[in-house]
Amino acid sequence: MANDHRANPPRPRTGRGATSNLAGRFAPHVSTRESDGWETELEPLERLATEAIAEQAKTIIATNRSPDLPFSQSINPYRGCEHGCIYCYARPAHAYMDLSPGVDFESRIFFKPNAGELLEQALRKNGYQCSPIALGSNTDPYQPLEKDKRITRELLQLMQRFRQPVTIVTKSQLILRDLPLLAEMARDNLCHVAISVTTLSNDLKRRLEPRTAGPAARLRTLEALSRAGIPTAVMAAxxxxxxxxxxxxxILTESAGVGATQAAYILLRLPHEVAPLFRQWLDVHYPERAAHVMSIVQQSRGGRDxxxxxxxxxxxxGVFAKLLQQRFRVACRKLxxxxxxxxxxxxxFxxxxxxxxQQSLF
Structure with a gap:
C-alpha cells in the first residue's frame, strides 16, 4: 500500500501575513514540503528578518492610463511591503524578480536610493506636463523601512521645491513625521492624504495586516492631518x-468624526497569486467561513476569483456588490x-x- 504523504498545511508566521512562500507564476519549478508521518509535533517557525535590497532605478515616474484610477502618474519608492497585508494586489509584482509573492513580498524589500535624483531630472525635462503624482499607488510609501531610508521624505521635499502636487495613500502613522512639510504644501493646495482603514477590530487587523498601525492609531493620524489643514480621505479598503x-x-462614521472629508472603498481584489495566498490565509485563520467568503467573492466577480x-x-x-455600493453612497450622503x-x-508648478x-531680464 502506498504511503499516505500529505503536504504540510500552511501555518501562520508571527508578524507576517502570508502563510507560505507560494511560487510565482513564472517559476519553472515548484517544490513542496511533505510529512513523512514521523513528526509528533510541528516545530515553531523561526522569526523571519526583513532584508532591504538597494535597487538603482532607471526611471521613477510611472504613467497610468487606467480609466478607473484617479491619477495619471505615480511613484513607488519601494517594491514589496513589510506591512504584510495578505490581500495586497501588488504582491504579484515580486514574481517578475523570481521571488515569491508570499512571504518574500513582505520580507525582501527593494528600495530606490536614487529616487530623488531621478525625480528632479524628470521634473526638469522640457515638455514635462504637470499633473498630481500619486505616492503609494502600489506599496506603502511609509512602510517601516522609510523610517531609516527617508526616500519618501526626500521626494516630498523635492515636490515642494518644484510646487509639484502630490497625493498620498498610507496606513502608517509614520506620515506624521512629515506633518509640517505636508501642512505647508497643503496651504498651497499641493497635497491630499488618504488613510486606509480596513477594520476597527484589533484582532482582525493583526491577522489581516500584521505590521501596520492599529485602527485607533490610524484614526488619530487622520485627525492630526485634518487639524493641520491637510485635506484628508478615508480608504475603506x-x-x-x-x-x-x-x-x-x-469606518466611515469614525473617519468623518475625526475630520475626513472624502471617502472611497474597493471590493477585495485577488489578481494572479493573491487568490491562492488569500485562500491559504482564510483556511488558517477563518476555516469555518472560508467557503462562504469565497462564494460571495465569486458571485461578485462573474463566477471567478x-x-x-x-x-x-x-x-x-452582482447583488452583493450593488448593495455594498448603495450602502457606501447612503453613508457618504449622511456623513x-x-x-x-x-x-x-x-x-x-x-x-x-x-x-x-539663463536668468530672465524681466
Missing part, C-alpha cells in the same frame, strides 16, 4: 465579504463625505533655478 464588510458604515475589467474591478458586479470635489493646483540657468 478592501471590503471583504463576510469578514469586514459589516464595518463599512462604522477575480476579473480585471476596468469597468468593475474596483467595485465588482457629508465627498460633497465637494478636491482639485490640486498644478498651475504653481515651476522648476527652481539651478546653477548655469
Amino acid at each position: 478592501p471590503m471583504i465579504p463576510a469578514l469586514n464588510d459589516s464595518e463599512l458604515e462604522a 477575480y476579473q480585471s475589467d476596468f469597468a468593475q474591478r474596483q467595485t465588482g458586479t 457629508d463625505l465627498n460633497s465637494r470635489r478636491l482639485a490640486l493646483d498644478c498651475s504653481r 515651476a522648476p527652481p533655478p539651478q546653477a548655469g540657468d
Whole structure:
C-alpha cells in the first residue's frame, strides 16, 4: 500500500501575513514540503528578518492610463511591503524578480536610493506636463523601512521645491513625521492624504495586516492631518465579504468624526497569486467561513476569483456588490463625505533655478 504523504498545511508566521512562500507564476519549478508521518509535533517557525535590497532605478515616474484610477502618474519608492497585508494586489509584482509573492513580498524589500535624483531630472525635462503624482499607488510609501531610508521624505521635499502636487495613500502613522512639510504644501493646495482603514477590530487587523498601525492609531493620524489643514480621505479598503464588510458604515462614521472629508472603498481584489495566498490565509485563520467568503467573492466577480475589467474591478458586479455600493453612497450622503470635489493646483508648478540657468531680464 502506498504511503499516505500529505503536504504540510500552511501555518501562520508571527508578524507576517502570508502563510507560505507560494511560487510565482513564472517559476519553472515548484517544490513542496511533505510529512513523512514521523513528526509528533510541528516545530515553531523561526522569526523571519526583513532584508532591504538597494535597487538603482532607471526611471521613477510611472504613467497610468487606467480609466478607473484617479491619477495619471505615480511613484513607488519601494517594491514589496513589510506591512504584510495578505490581500495586497501588488504582491504579484515580486514574481517578475523570481521571488515569491508570499512571504518574500513582505520580507525582501527593494528600495530606490536614487529616487530623488531621478525625480528632479524628470521634473526638469522640457515638455514635462504637470499633473498630481500619486505616492503609494502600489506599496506603502511609509512602510517601516522609510523610517531609516527617508526616500519618501526626500521626494516630498523635492515636490515642494518644484510646487509639484502630490497625493498620498498610507496606513502608517509614520506620515506624521512629515506633518509640517505636508501642512505647508497643503496651504498651497499641493497635497491630499488618504488613510486606509480596513477594520476597527484589533484582532482582525493583526491577522489581516500584521505590521501596520492599529485602527485607533490610524484614526488619530487622520485627525492630526485634518487639524493641520491637510485635506484628508478615508480608504475603506478592501471590503471583504463576510469578514469586514459589516464595518463599512462604522469606518466611515469614525473617519468623518475625526475630520475626513472624502471617502472611497474597493471590493477585495485577488489578481494572479493573491487568490491562492488569500485562500491559504482564510483556511488558517477563518476555516469555518472560508467557503462562504469565497462564494460571495465569486458571485461578485462573474463566477471567478477575480476579473480585471476596468469597468468593475474596483467595485465588482452582482447583488452583493450593488448593495455594498448603495450602502457606501447612503453613508457618504449622511456623513457629508465627498460633497465637494478636491482639485490640486498644478498651475504653481515651476522648476527652481539651478546653477548655469539663463536668468530672465524681466
